[in-house]
Amino acid sequence: MTENPFFETWTTPFGLPPFDSIRTEHFPPAFDRAMAEHNAEIAAITGSATAPTFANTIEALERSGRLLERVSRVFSNLDSSNNNDALQAIARDYAPKLAQHQMQIALDEGLFGRIAALYERREMLGLARDQLRLLERYHLRFVRSGAMLSSGQRARMAAIAERLAVLHTLFGQNVLHDERDWRLVLDEPDLDGLPDFARAAAAQAAEERGVAGRWVITLARSSVEPFLTFSARRDLRRSLWEAWTARGAHEGPRDNVPLIHEIITLRAEQARLLGYNNFADYRLDDSMAKTSDAVERLLLQVWGPAKAKAGAELAKLENVARDQGLNEPIEPWDWRYYAEKVRQAEYDLDEAEVKPYFVLDNMVEAAFDTARHLFGLTFTERSDLPAYHPDVRVWEVRDNAGSHVGLFLHDNFARPGKRSGAWSSRYRDQETLDGAVAPIVVNNNNFAKGEPTLLSFDDALTLFHEFGHGLHSLLSRVRYRSQSGTAVRRDFVEFPSQIFEHWMAAPETLRRYARHYATGKPIAEKLLRRLLAARTFNQGFATVEYTGSALLDLDLHCEPSPETLDLARFERDFLVRTGMPREVGLRHRPAHFQHLFAGSGYAAGYYAYLWAEVLEADGYAAFTETGNVFDPELAARLKAIYRAGDTQDPMELYRAFRGRDPTIDALLKQRELTVLP
Numbered sequence: 001m002t003e004n005p006f007f008e009t010w011t012t013p014f015g016l017p018p019f020d021s022i023r024t025e026h027f028p029p030a031f032d033r034a035m036a037e038h039n040a041e042i043a044a045i046t047g048s049a050t051a052p053t054f055a056n057t058i059e060a061l062e063r064s065g066r067l068l069e070r071v072s073r074v075f076s077n078l079d080s081s082n083n084n085d086a087l088q089a090i091a092r093d094y095a096p097k098l099a100q101h102q103m104q105i106a107l108d109e110g111l112f113g114r115i116a117a118l119y120e121r122r123e124m125l126g127l128a129r130d131q132l133r134l135l136e137r138y139h140l141r142f143v144r145s146g147a148m149l150s151s152g153q154r155a156r157m158a159a160i161a162e163r164l165a166v167l168h169t170l171f172g173q174n175v176l177h178d179e180r181d182w183r184l185v186l187d188e189p190d191l192d193g194l195p196d197f198a199r200a201a202a203a204q205a206a207e208e209r210g211v212a213g214r215w216v217i218t219l220a221r222s223s224v225e226p227f228l229t230f231s232a233r234r235d236l237r238r239s240l241w242e243a244w245t246a247r248g249a250h251e252g253p254r255d256n257v258p259l260i261h262e263i264i265t266l267r268a269e270q271a272r273l274l275g276y277n278n279f280a281d282y283r284l285d286d287s288m289a290k291t292s293d294a295v296e297r298l299l300l301q302v303w304g305p306a307k308a309k310a311g312a313e314l315a316k317l318e319n320v321a322r323d324q325g326l327n328e329p330i331e332p333w334d335w336r337y338y339a340e341k342v343r344q345a346e347y348d349l350d351e352a353e354v355k356p357y358f359v360l361d362n363m364v365e366a367a368f369d370t371a372r373h374l375f376g377l378t379f380t381e382r383s384d385l386p387a388y389h390p391d392v393r394v395w396e397v398r399d400n401a402g403s404h405v406g407l408f409l410h411d412n413f414a415r416p417g418k419r420s421g422a423w424s425s426r427y428r429d430q431e432t433l434d435g436a437v438a439p440i441v442v443n444n445n446n447f448a449k450g451e452p453t454l455l456s457f458d459d460a461l462t463l464f465h466e467f468g469h470g471l472h473s474l475l476s477r478v479r480y481r482s483q484s485g486t487a488v489r490r491d492f493v494e495f496p497s498q499i500f501e502h503w504m505a506a507p508e509t510l511r512r513y514a515r516h517y518a519t520g521k522p523i524a525e526k527l528l529r530r531l532l533a534a535r536t537f538n539q540g541f542a543t544v545e546y547t548g549s550a551l552l553d554l555d556l557h558c559e560p561s562p563e564t565l566d567l568a569r570f571e572r573d574f575l576v577r578t579g580m581p582r583e584v585g586l587r588h589r590p591a592h593f594q595h596l597f598a599g600s601g602y603a604a605g606y607y608a609y610l611w612a613e614v615l616e617a618d619g620y621a622a623f624t625e626t627g628n629v630f631d632p633e634l635a636a637r638l639k640a641i642y643r644a645g646d647t648q649d650p651m652e653l654y655r656a657f658r659g660r661d662p663t664i665d666a667l668l669k670q671r672e673l674t675v676l677p
């Protein structure tokens with residue numbers, strides 16, 4: 001195999017992958033060689049006749065697997081945002097091989113022996129703080145993978161990990177299939193109630209799917225949400241809702257229900273092998289929250305007030321619905337529609353009136369400007385650097401002194417072959433172990449493309465959210481790549497992203513950047529005030545939707561006997577036990593809950609957003625208390641958190657920024673859960 005770009009040194013500027021010469025068929029041989037190389041590097045470490053030192057073991061591990069990382073990063077990013085059947089086939093083929101490869105290293109006795117020997121003497125090695133933490137985390141990671149188990153148990157751990165990797169991949173592909181497969185094709189009379197932007201997006205979707213001249217609603221969130229909010233056609237809203245919440249739950253070869261069963265059973269077995277009662281206990285032992293009790297306590301503190309608030313909101317929806325002639329109870333496919341009517345009546349706020357002020361390019365500009373203000377970063381477009389799709393824009397990031405910080409790729413539009421949702425990822429992590437390596441970061445969104453592209457207020461928040469993750473990767477200033485940027489505990493990683501959303505909603509930002517796409521006029525003060533007042537509207541609903549999903553996640557992963565779990569009954573019992581309001585419904589039903597089952601990253605970890613919101617609400621209050629949301633001294637202390645990556649304990653980092661422990665008060669106030677409407 002010649003001419004495989006993964007086997008050559010990249011001469012592209014700033015180490016950007018040479019996308020135009022990477023082809024699908026390059027991946028399998030690149031993966032094969034990369035795994036072999038990695039194995040040889042590990043064998044060199046374990047086979048060394050020299051006694052273990054931090055340099056010949058831990059730093060050698062940091063230097064190992066470089067080719068594998070390069071191939072995996074390009075592959076997983078393209079598989080997420082620009083995939084095709086061939087790429088998906090490789091994903092299915094290599095997911096178990098890669099899992100097996102990682103597991104083999106994680107269970108390598110010789111390697112663990114060296115790490116354990118260092119760990120025993122860790123206080124006597126004269127290590128710097130970041131090195132000590134790195135050593136402790138390597139040790140913990142091996143222990144948690146089963147390094148201290150018997151060889152029979154270790155083999156079982158490896159088999160479980162391998163099987164889980166397959167199941168996770170299938171789960172995600174099944175959801176994508178259902179989203180791709182389903183479409184609601186509309187004719188003119190079916191558009192009743194839809195504002196122009198939603199019609200335009202539906203027309204564009206129709207054109208992309210070869211039904212030009214008609215309108216198509218898909219199961220992408222950016223297509224579903226506006227339709228449920230605006231469509232006056234209750235029958236169509238119902239069809240859409242039912243299709244949306246049935247994703248992954250169609251009997252046949254693509255049914256996710258049996259996969260879930262197998263996944264939670266294997267996870268429970270994994271946890272028991274390591275001495276935990278259930279998967280949640282295992283997962284949370286390595287988190288900022290520490291225990292499932294602490295998580296449940298937080299969720300329940302919010303659950304009661306959220307349900308009460310949603311109940312009060314429902315009463316208002318029922319009034320409006322009755323006035324409009326609905327003689328039946330409110331159903332989950334009605335909530336967004338009547339909520340929009342209440343919003344218009346109470347705040348005189350029409351989303352269609354707001355949207356023309358949220359031009360994608362202006363909001364991107366606003367995000368960059370906030371990063372400049374707070375952290376001294378500047379962004380310059382590099383259209384000379386080609387990415388993997390014409391829609392992707394490439395920016396060079398520099399600091400105050402003009403030094404190169406990294407590259408930022410912005411991939412904002414929904415398209416076939418891109419998974420739904422929004423996420424931040426990297427092609428390369430920052431580190432300084434063998435000289436400075438600058439990060440290459442990508443942010444993905446799924447906005448409906450338009451001329452120009454207009455965002456909802458929530459879309460704009462999402463844009464800022466992912467950009468906050470992006471900054472966490474870009475601002476990172478650490479020695480070791482395993483501690484770089486977002487490599488922090490799962491329930492801390494959303495803090496830098498969520499707190500950043502506040503600057504999008506700051507009046508200072510909106511006055512400058514919320515400008516009408518046609519006239520360029522800034523948003524009127526009156527409309528701005530109404531818009532900000534309306535932010536706490538429907539928070540009972542939103543909090544119930546989210547907290548319900550987090551409770552479901554925790555329950556599923558605390559399940560004492562997943563082997564015999566009947567998922568349909570579990571779901572019914574869950575709704576009764578928690579008192580989930582029927583009219584809200586389950587937004588994330590297990591069969592398409594990708595956070596939990598398309599990978600294990602957020603399994604027993606969906607609560608992390610709320611955990612982080614406690615910190616983020618409390619943290620942003622520090623800025624508003626000073627009266628200056630760009631207070632330079634506070635911004636410098638906040639920047640220290642983005643820079644630190646995983647070199648320090650998150651609670652210590654937070655205290656250094658805030659000067660005290662966080663409290664839940666700002667969160668309840670932020671969501672107005674203390675005041676009933």
Ligand SMILES: [Zn+2]
Nearest residue numbers: 465469494497
């Ligand atoms: Zn996030």
